[in-house]
Amino acid sequence: MTSVLQAPANADHVVRLTGVHKSFGNARRSVTALHGIDLTVRPGEFVCLLGASGCGKTTLLNLIAGLDEPSHGSIDLRGSRPAVMFQEAALMPWLTAAGNIELPLRLAGVERTARRERARELLDLVRLGNAGGKRPHELSGGMRQRVALARALASALGASDDASATSLLLMDEPFSALDAITRDVLQSELLRVWESTGAAVVFVTHDVREAVRLGQRVVLLSSRPGRIVQEWTADESTQDGLDLAEVINRRLREVISDHASA
Numbered sequence: 493m494t495s496v497l498q499a500p501a502n503a504d505h506v507v508r509l510t511g512v513h514k515s516f517g518n519a520r521r522s523v524t525a526l527h528g529i530d531l532t533v534r535p536g537e538f539v540c541l542l543g544a545s546g547c548g549k550t551t552l553l554n555l556i557a558g559l560d561e562p563s564h565g566s567i568d569l570r571g572s573r574p575a576v577m578f579q580e581a582a583l584m585p586w587l588t589a590a591g592n593i594e595l596p597l598r599l600a601g602v603e604r605t606a607r608r609e610r611a612r613e614l615l616d617l618v619r620l621g622n623a624g625g626k627r628p629h630e631l632s633g634g635m636r637q638r639v640a641l642a643r644a645l646a647s648a649l650g651a652s653d654d655a656s657a658t659s660l661l662l663m664d665e666p667f668s669a670l671d672a673i674t675r676d677v678l679q680s681e682l683l684r685v686w687e688s689t690g691a692a693v694v695f696v697t698h699d700v701r702e703a704v705r706l707g708q709r710v711v712l713l714s715s716r717p718g719r720i721v722q723e724w725t726a727d728e729s730t731q732d733g734l735d736l737a738e739v740i741n742r743r744l745r746e747v748i749s750d751h752a753s754a
């Protein structure tokens with residue numbers, strides 16, 4: 493059975509996946525990307541999905557975003573459609589930074605003064621208060637991703653000052669194309685923005701250190717098909733004096749070598 497449900501208003505989650513399975517292709521040439529995924533994300537939670545290339549991270553994010561449908565299983569989503577942020581900022585080149593942030597509000601029918609005000613607030617939030625009038629080609633890669641983050645927040649939170657804890661932001665390796673220094677800065681910025689908005693975040697990465705730095709929970713996926721093999725909480729105590737990133741790295745290497753020898 494396949495279903496995408498709207499949860500009741502008092503749900504304890506922003507999204508809950510139960511037995512989610514996704515295959516591509518037809519019966520003769522079918523690829524099982526995801527198998528039996530059970531995952532609950534609570535309001536305001538920051539969850540990192542970690543896995544090797546091709547393990548189904550993007551497929552999972554697309555299903556949560558409603559860009560694709562599961563072959564089996566259910567996705568129980570609270571509130572409005574989640575906002576998505578990708579590796580590339582994908583800004584409209586003819587619009588200013590402020591215009592790009594206003595776009596989802598415009599599409600949602602928010603009136604002009606309210607959306608301008610909201611765009612200004614969000615530009616300040618991502619520390620681009622002076623760059624609202626610039627077009628994407630005038631911005632650095634890091635600045636473009638800040639605009640994309642503000643646009644995603646506009647989409648997730650709308651024009652309301654009430655930064656609702658029911659909103660959900662999906663991020664697909666948003667910093668992986670940036671240099672190490674810019675990535676480091678944007679990771680800190682994202683944590684600050686997450687704390688100040690209260691939105692739940694599902695963040696896809698193949699970088700263990702990034703997952704451990706950002707996530708309250710790190711969920712490890714295996715490959716072909718993608719299954720959840722283990723998950724850790726950020727405050728978890730580890731044995732043998734290893735830090736959590738090293739523990740997860742070891743498990744990731746085991747998962748990759750199991751897959752290679754299968």
Ligand SMILES: Nc1ncnc2c1ncn2[C@@H]1O[C@H](COP(=O)(O)OP(=O)(O)OP(=O)(O)O)[C@@H](O)[C@H]1O
Pocket residue numbers: 516517523524525543544545546547548549550551552698
């Ligand atoms: N539209 C599609 N048609 C056929 N196969 C697909 C399609 N989309 C994804 N797949 C397959 O599903 C599996 C998971 O792909 P997905 O892009 O979700 O992985 P990923 O973990 O996000 O990879 P990466 O980290 O490299 O982006 C892969 O084997 C991929 O080839």
